[in-house]
Amino acid sequence: MAVTGQDSKSDGEKINILMYIMGEESEDVTLQFTQQPSTNIIFERFKFNSRVQNSGETIESFITSLHSLAEHCDYGMLKDQLIRDRIVVGMSDVKTSEKLQLRDKLTLTECITIAKQAELQAIQSKELLGRQTQINKISATRRFTGANKGFRKHSERNQYEGYTRTR
Template identity: 30%
Template sequence: MESMFRPPKPLSLDGNVAENWKLFEQKFDNFLTVTELSKKDEETKVAVFLNLIGDDGLELFNTFDLTNNQKKSLQCVKQRFEAHCSPKKNVIFERFVFNSITQKEGQLFDSFLTELRKAVKSTGYKDKDDMVRDRIVMGIFSKDTQEKLLRVSDLTLEMTINHCRAYEVSKTQSKALQSEVSVNELRRKNKYGKKESNFTCKYCGTNHMKGKCPAYGKKCKKCQRLHHFATVCQSKGNKEARDDKKKNVHEVAQEEGSESEGDQFFVSAVSKQIGVVNKMEKSVGESM
């Protein structure tokens, strides 16, 4: 039957020895009960105790100044371990430690509550629940929660714990929802932002996001109007100016062409006149 139940681990004399001893003693007593070893004689129970306490615990036991009868009494043996592992504490200092505990940023409320419940055990306070309740209200990290707790006149420890847990859960859920909204918004921007960046703007002639036109507020160097560049200027006056310029160039070309034809006509007429004169002179010479 004893093999059905797990015995306690050996006593550790490192770290918080007082807490280690309390846990070992509690587990040992439970083990004696479930295995029915508690019905055995005292000498047998001491033997089981020394067998389970481990090498360090056994060496410590050998340093105790006990009589043979005391060594056979489980109660006497446990009292000597208690005196060694849990020496008398300074109650004032223990209360100072308890009343200095505050919830750290990012610390879960249940972790804060466990820390208070452990520390209050050595303070000697009669009403430990009230002390833990007060310490929660004074040491809670969230000032909003503290303000709400102070509004309750008949606040109990159970009410305090339930309120703090509910606030922590709601805060976690709110962060999760906000994070999901932010992710969806970022996805939407990435999805539509790429499409918007592919269109060619008629005001600047470049590709850009909607509302990010570099020509906004700039003055056109051709028509002197705002919000577009001269390279894409579509004003009527500017178009007419370009048409007039083309027309003037065409007319100048025509005038230059006319002057060339006039010159050619004048030269042709003079040549004809010279030919007539030469013909007349030839006729007169033959008649003489």
């Protein structure tokens, strides 16, 4: 550009001058640099449709993953409905899935709310059952230990009085 005196031009103007000098071939060359590789819609949809909730994965994480997978699927206006369907079909909680399948006109928002509530309720139930089981174990241990102490005292007394111990 220094030879032609065009060195002071902006980068955009320099590119336009270069493309003009190159002629029609410049369009083919520049398209090779500017075009993004096309995504394989079929493969992206396969990844989306085969996604299921993994063991130990939270429903929140599963839903987030579905949203990011759906971005590359070109679903358009069906995107929310297909995410909703994938949540219902792919979630690990079978009871909640069945409950969602029975709902008429289920929206994505309702589906997410119900799934999150069911997961939270399951976590809380496990915690309550764990505490109840622990309380029952403590109560049973106290009863069992108390019964043994009484038996030992009775046996020891019998032994001292000259009686034989029978079991």
